[in-house]
Amino acid sequence: MSDGRETDTASEGSYQLSRPKKSPSSLTNLSSSSSMTPLSSVSGSVMSVYSGDFGNLEVKGNIQFAIDYVDSLKELHVFVAQCKDLAAADVKKQRSDPYVKTYLLPDKGKMGKKKTLVVKKTLNPVYNEILRYKIEKQILKTQKLNLSVWHRDTFKRNSFLGEVELDLETWDWDNKQNKQLKWYPLKRKTAPVALEAENRGEMKLALQYVPEPIPGKKLPTTGEVHIWVKECLDLPQLRGSHLNSFVKCIILPDTSRKSRQKTRAVGKTTSPVFNHTMVYDGFRPEDLTEACVELTVWDHYKLTNQFLGGLRIGFGTGKSYGTEVDWMDSTSEEVALWEKMVKSPNTWIEATLPLRMLLIAKISK
Structure with a gap:
């Protein structure tokens, strides 16, 4: 120089x-x-x-899922079962085209994103999908799991329907009840301002x-x-x-x-x-x-x-x-x-x- x-x-x-x-x-x-x-x-x-539209639709309904860590595979498994009583993106026909997206926070990048298929024309979608993350358990314990539900329209635009967040640092992985399917109420997003x-x-x-x-x-x-x-x-x-x-x-x-x-x-x-x-x-x-x-x-x-x-x-x-x-x-x-x-x-x-x-x-x- x-x-x-x-x-x-x-x-x-x-x-x-x-x-x-x-x-x-x-x-x-x-x-x-x-x-x-x-x-x-x-x-x-x-x-x-x-990518998405926050705040335009009412947040309501519940999501059923379970999480487990498979030590032999060094994988986190997120079993997304179903949602019920979601908000209607199409108010006239009372239906949405919902899917579920997951992140391991604080990473909000594309590489950390997993998602289910879109289930069309329903407020009570059934998924029964397992979303897998290859990750060391000690690293997993420093993170949070974010599940969010979205409506995807004909033009592939996304509208937010609600989310759930679990703190994996305090999660009891040895508790067998925590491996069972549970219903969680969907909540409003405190982001993107908070994330920024x-x-x-x-x-x-x-x-x-x-x-x-x-x-x-x-x-x-x-x-x-x-x-x-x-x-x-x-x-x-x-x-x-x-x-x-x-x-x-x-x-x-x-x-x-x-x-x-x-x-x-x-x-x-x-x-x-x-x-x-x-x-x-x-x-x-x-x-x-x-x-x-x-x-x-x-x-x-x-x-x-x-x-x-x-x-x-x-x-x-x-x-x-x-x-x-x-x-x-x-x-x-x-x-x-x-x-x-x-x-x-x-x-x-x-x-x-x-x-x-x-x-x-x-x-x-």
């Missing part, structure tokens, strides 16, 4: 996207020949880890914008954004303290795989030190007002990656190159860091920011 600072690792990439026609110039790819991601495809490829406020830890990082001088020109036409991921603090204990965490980075709206960079994984700690610098070149000054740095923290466990939390650092305007986008949603702290970086080129701007749940952009090929 030009500032003489020693880091464990470093990686480089180029910021690229297809801009609207009103912006005729294009970024020069200085380090790779990434494929371009059309801006129009970005907002359509953004998914929420909380969950403590997901913090990230220590620093940003720097480095303009690239061009011979014969007074002002640089492009520059580099340097992202120094120092460490994370107090990450969620999905598996006790046995996390194997790493950080991914993309610069939105470019979601091409070649634009993705990541740190190495650091194991067996909830406060991993990465000390990794990522460099993205090809930034014009005007791109700094339209782009957004998305940093996400993940736990790698066996063949899956579970989302822990993230940051989205930009101006938080809700728009990019004139198009409304979900991902331009930076918090005031994230905006403040980006503003300081833009106003102070060639200077490291440091911050410690709280991690949060995000609408996660899918990586295009």
Whole structure:
């Protein structure tokens, strides 16, 4: 690095996207020949880890289920039997198309989600399905089981019908009665506000914008954004303290795989030190007002990656190159860091920011 600072690792990439026609110039790819991601495809490829409509339907009824841990398989089995007296999504015909979804909290990511089939046109669906989680028992005892009931309409939109949550830390696994089917009343969701406020830890990082001088020109036409991921603090204990965490980075709206960079994984700690610098070149000054740095923290466990939390650092305007986008949603702290970086080129701007749940952009090929 030009500032003489020693880091464990470093990686480089180029910021690229297809801009609207009103912006005729294009970024020069200085380090790779990434494929371009059309801006129009970005907002359509953004998914929420909380997909659904909360609060529009009455919460009523009950769900019958049982849980058991099978030591020989090292699996949690959730036997979802049935529901009764659910709220009617179709008030006129007094029916819903319900299904049951389960999570092991605090993980609310796609990898931790299990669900039953949809049973159509009924308020009293019968499932008789077993949902299985491969998990060590000592890790299971640090978590909560969340079961929620949803109506799925013809257009695959989901409406919340109620939920039940069990604290597995205090669950008596040796009590045979706890392995029997029981009825539980469905409750209203206290989230998503409460889930958003969950403590997901913090990230220590620093940003720097480095303009690239061009011979014969007074002002640089492009520059580099340097992202120094120092460490994370107090990450969620999905598996006790046995996390194997790493950080991914993309610069939105470019979601091409070649634009993705990541740190190495650091194991067996909830406060991993990465000390990794990522460099993205090809930034014009005007791109700094339209782009957004998305940093996400993940736990790698066996063949899956579970989302822990993230940051989205930009101006938080809700728009990019004139198009409304979900991902331009930076918090005031994230905006403040980006503003300081833009106003102070060639200077490291440091911050410690709280991690949060995000609408996660899918990586295009």
